[in-house]
Amino acid sequence: MLVEMKHIYKSFANNHVLKDVSLRINEGEICALLGENGAGKSTLMNILGGIHQPDKGDIYLDGNKVVFDGPAHPINLGICFIHQELNLINDLPIYENIFLESEYKSGFRRVKHTYMIQETQKIFERMGVDLDPRTLVKNLDSSYKQIIEICRAVIMEASVIIMDEPTTSLTDSEIERVFAMMERLKEQNVGIIFISHKLKEVMEVCDRYTVLRDGKMVSEGQVADVTTKDLARYMVGYDVRTDKLVREREKGAEVLRAEQLTCEQKFRDISFSVYEGEVVGFTGLLGDGRSELFQTIFGADKITSGKLYLHDKEVKIRSTMDAIKHGIGYLPRNRKENAIIKDMDIVENSAIASWEKYARWGIIQHAVHKEKLSELQKTLKIRMGNYSNNITSLSGGNQQKVVLAKWLSTNPKVLVLDNPTQGVDVGAKEDIYDIILRLADEGIAVIILSSEATEILRLCNRTYVMYHGHLQGELTGEEMNEQTMMELATGGAASISVS
Amino acid sequence: MTEQNTNVMVRFLTWFKHNWSNSPLFSIFIALIVMVILQTIVLGFDYPTFGDWFQSWINNWLNILRNNASIAIVALGMTFVIMTGGIDLAVGATLVTTGALAMTLLDATGNGLLASMGITGWGAIVITIIVVIAFGYLLGALIGVTVSRGMVPPFIATLGAMMVFRSVTQHYMQGASPRVPSEFLLISNLKIGDYMIMPIIYWLVIAAIMYYISKHTTFGRQIIAVGSNERAARLSGINVKKVKFWVYALSGVLVAIAAIIQVSRIGSMDFAGSGRGMEMDAIAAAVVGGTSMMGGRGFILGTVYGMLIIAVLNNLLNLFGVPPLLRDAFKGAIVIAAVLLQRKEQTS
Ligand SMILES: Nc1ncnc2c1ncn2[C@@H]1O[C@H](COP(=O)(O)OP(=O)(O)OP(=O)(O)O)[C@@H](O)[C@H]1O
Numbered sequence: 122m123l124v125e126m127k128h129i130y131k132s133f134a135n136n137h138v139l140k141d142v143s144l145r146i147n148e149g150e151i152c153a154l155l156g157e158n159g160a161g162k163s164t165l166m167n168i169l170g171g172i173h174q175p176d177k178g179d180i181y182l183d184g185n186k187v188v189f190d191g192p193a194h195p196i197n198l199g200i201c202f203i204h205q206e207l208n209l210i211n212d213l214p215i216y217e218n219i220f221l222e223s224e225y226k227s228g229f230r231r232v233k234h235t236y237m238i239q240e241t242q243k244i245f246e247r248m249g250v251d252l253d254p255r256t257l258v259k260n261l262d263s264s265y266k267q268i269i270e271i272c273r274a275v276i277m278e279a280s281v282i283i284m285d286e287p288t289t290s291l292t293d294s295e296i297e298r299v300f301a302m303m304e305r306l307k308e309q310n311v312g313i314i315f316i317s318h319k320l321k322e323v324m325e326v327c328d329r330y331t332v333l334r335d336g337k338m339v340s341e342g343q344v345a346d347v348t349t350k351d352l353a354r355y356m357v358g359y360d361v362r363t364d365k366l367v368r369e370r371e372k373g374a375e376v377l378r379a380e381q382l383t384c385e386q387k388f389r390d391i392s393f394s395v396y397e398g399e400v401v402g403f404t405g406l407l408g409d410g411r412s413e414l415f416q417t418i419f420g421a422d423k424i425t426s427g428k429l430y431l432h433d434k435e436v437k438i439r440s441t442m443d444a445i446k447h448g449i450g451y452l453p454r455n456r457k458e459n460a461i462i463k464d465m466d467i468v469e470n471s472a473i474a475s476w477e478k479y480a481r482w483g484i485i486q487h488a489v490h491k492e493k494l495s496e497l498q499k500t501l502k503i504r505m506g507n508y509s510n511n512i513t514s515l516s517g518g519n520q521q522k523v524v525l526a527k528w529l530s531t532n533p534k535v536l537v538l539d540n541p542t543q544g545v546d547v548g549a550k551e552d553i554y555d556i557i558l559r560l561a562d563e564g565i566a567v568i569i570l571s572s573e574a575t576e577i578l579r580l581c582n583r584t585y586v587m588y589h590g591h592l593q594g595e596l597t598g599e600e601m602n603e604q605t606m607m608e609l610a611t612g613g614a615a616s617i618s619v620s
Numbered sequence: 621m622t623e624q625n626t627n628v629m630v631r632f633l634t635w636f637k638h639n640w641s642n643s644p645l646f647s648i649f650i651a652l653i654v655m656v657i658l659q660t661i662v663l664g665f666d667y668p669t670f671g672d673w674f675q676s677w678i679n680n681w682l683n684i685l686r687n688n689a690s691i692a693i694v695a696l697g698m699t700f701v702i703m704t705g706g707i708d709l710a711v712g713a714t715l716v717t718t719g720a721l722a723m724t725l726l727d728a729t730g731n732g733l734l735a736s737m738g739i740t741g742w743g744a745i746v747i748t749i750i751v752v753i754a755f756g757y758l759l760g761a762l763i764g765v766t767v768s769r770g771m772v773p774p775f776i777a778t779l780g781a782m783m784v785f786r787s788v789t790q791h792y793m794q795g796a797s798p799r800v801p802s803e804f805l806l807i808s809n810l811k812i813g814d815y816m817i818m819p820i821i822y823w824l825v826i827a828a829i830m831y832y833i834s835k836h837t838t839f840g841r842q843i844i845a846v847g848s849n850e851r852a853a854r855l856s857g858i859n860v861k862k863v864k865f866w867v868y869a870l871s872g873v874l875v876a877i878a879a880i881i882q883v884s885r886i887g888s889m890d891f892a893g894s895g896r897g898m899e900m901d902a903i904a905a906a907v908v909g910g911t912s913m914m915g916g917r918g919f920i921l922g923t924v925y926g927m928l929i930i931a932v933l934n935n936l937l938n939l940f941g942v943p944p945l946l947r948d949a950f951k952g953a954i955v956i957a958a959v960l961l962q963r964k965e966q967t968s
């Protein structure tokens with residue numbers, strides 16, 4: 122199906138988000154939609170998904186004009202939307218989530234559970250996913266959820282699939298599988314719109330690209346004709362650096378030490394230490410347990426055994442509040458579920474972790490928090506309207522920046538950042554890296570959890586690699602390269618010795 | 621109509637439409653105004669002078685407010701509970717239990733607990749107030765611990781508590797007919813000028829405090845965070861258990877205050893019937909006022925409006941002579957209509 126969006130305009134109150142944008146998706150083609158955070162990508166796709174109505178402009182399917190009257194309409198016409206923020210029903214098993222729309226179509230007819238389970242199993246085999254279709258979605262990690270959303274689009278046999286940042290919480294091996302799937306869909310003449318801030322992926326899988334800046338289309342063409350550098354420049358308007366940023370600093374005192382931390386079923390026997398002014402990476406594949414490890418250290422889960430030392434003194438962290446009082450900050454992955462309070466405004470979302478710290482007699486110091494946010498808004502370049510707007514009115518990347526601001530304003534001594542640049546554009550990513558390096562210069566121990574090898578290599582002085590809840594190895598200096606990291610992450614032994 | 625007039629009309633309509641669809645409180649407020657107008661019309665204008673009419677209008681209103689003050693205070697506590705995503709079905713039972721304690725302590729028929737210890741007069745009244753409020757806190761805290769530490773779903777925990785509290789109270793108070801000393805009645809019946817408005821003052825003061833708490837304190841905002849996304853709240857360093865504990869404890873305290881007001885208004889209490897259905901009215905007031913049963917969204921001001929709407933409705937049903945057994949049908953319909961109204965503005 123050929124989809125054309127012509128001269129689309131859209132504004133929210135006084136915020137003119139889309140200004141005369143046209144987009145064309147051909148059959149059997151993967152089209153990248155690029156742009157900075159807040160450029161209007163998701164808004165444009167929300168219009169194609171029937172969630173928003175355009176103020177002006179038309180949509181044509183195979184040359185016929187259509188006006189969508191709700192999100193169900195495009196689905197019936199074969200347009201499937203994988204949202205930036207995941208949209209699965211937590212209390213249903215995987216297979217029912219995958220068949221959600223089609224199940225509705227069957228009305229009161231008997232739901233065929235065995236059939237749905239079998240079909241789900243089939244698609245999992247094709248995707249190389251090792252999961253029981255009967256697992257409840259709420260027991261899944263966010264990366265599995267993303268994969269399930271993708272499977273859902275495949276099963277619906279859509280003729281156009283919109284993927285709004287489908288790979289933000291996936292690791293390289295799953296991304297490869299998703300790409301293989303996309304190639305197969307392409308052969309079946311499905312048109313795909315692919316939104317991503319990871320330009321390497323775009324180069325790998327897309328045919329054509331369209332770049333939005335400030336709601337206008339600024340560039341368009343064949344991916345084969347450009348480099349990632351070009352794409353980055355089109356998006357932000359200047360050349361984005363790609364060099365290594367690691368800085369050697371005097372090794373300070375030890376801040377955090379873990380000794381044989383164990384949490385049954387999640388991780389086992391983890392010992393490591395982190396020093397002042399260090400940027401330490403933790404990496405691994407899906408299911409390596411690094412997020413669980415640091416959520417436990419942060420007090421969100423109970424430690425089964427093992428000891429934790431802060432500044433050489435043993436501490437028992439029983440709650441997240443304890444952790445914050447001890448100067449630990451933890452920015453979780455998957456912001457929609459773990460970080461965003463959708464019923465609160467922007468300032469509150471940025472201040473929630475430091476309310477207690479600044480409060481006098483339990484009264485929140487709104488003015489202090491506003492001031493902090495306005496400072497951080499400048500350094501992080503958060504694009505927002507009014508501070509009192511709801512957090513959900515921000516674009517995905519800008520929400521992520523607000524979550525980062527929340528942790529920066531607690532002034533932590535140890536800052537754990539779990540996938541900190543999830544959905545952040547190429548320009549803003551560099552700003553965040555600068556902030557991380559500056560924090561380290563100030564003597565703060567920064568721990569970065571990431572599955573992006575380049576992120577780790579560019580920023581970290583040292584890296585731990587995890588595999589199935591075990592610490593597989595520690596890498597520094599020359600050894601720290603993509604290949605060794607991959608070897609350890611897939612279960613290889615730490616046999617590479619320092620010469 | 622002149623062009624200028626049309627212009628003003630258009631501007632007003634745009635303003636109205638904007639607020640109607642963007643501010644939940646606005647639509648509730650409009651509904652309240654409609655109710656007030658209805659109430660005024662039903663009261664009639666058949667008076668010799670404007671002064672007479674105004675006097676009777678005021679009196680009618682003060683009556684409505686006074687009659688609903690204690691349940692309105694309960695509804696304020698209920699709002700916080702619902703904002704965390706919970707529910708408190710035990711408020712009616714807590715009211716009877718704390719009321720019974722107040723009367724047992726103060727009984728002027730010769731069996732009063734405090735009198736038997738030689739404490740009488742205002743001293744006894746002050747002690748009673750303190751003890752009853754502390755007892756309300758205790759009952760609320762019991763529920764709070766069950767919900768926050770014991771992880772028992774609020775519906776179950778408070779349903780159970782409701783049955784326990786009510787049954788124990790009824791058992792121990794059967795046959796008893798305590799009477800409170802006349803000074804105690806002053807708590808609600810003291811006249812300010814010509815008006816008996818103490819209950820209304822308590823209500824407004826507590827509503828103001830609750831409003832402040834909900835907007836400007838860490839506790840108040842943490843309630844929203846917990847109700848909206850408990851996991852994210854915990855990962856932001858909020859002590860979720862503490863917040864949950866305190867909303868139930870606070871609800872208990874407010875119910876105890878409501879019990880004191882209720883007892884001191886008429887000097888007696890029906891231990892079998894008092895507070896029955898109160899939880900439903902309190903929930904209704906909160907829901908009509910825009911509080912979401914899913915948690916995360918709620919307005920103290922909305923609950924005040926919601927309570928007023930329900931109170932006026934009660935009064936109107938009375939004035940229209942609707943048979944008592946049919947009145948709940950109207951109330952139920954209004955609650956559903958109010959929620960439908962808000963639902964519409966959310967999706968559009
Ligand atoms: N419902 C809404 N109400 C008000 N403003 C909105 C709403 N949705 C989006 N916006 C605004 O529209 C602009 C574009 O947002 P959009 O989500 O389309 O950005 P995006 O290109 O997808 O960015 P990202 O890469 O961060 O996901 C932002 O400035 C955002 O604040």
Ligand SMILES: [Mg+2]
Nearest residue numbers: 163205516517
């Ligand atoms: Mg987006």
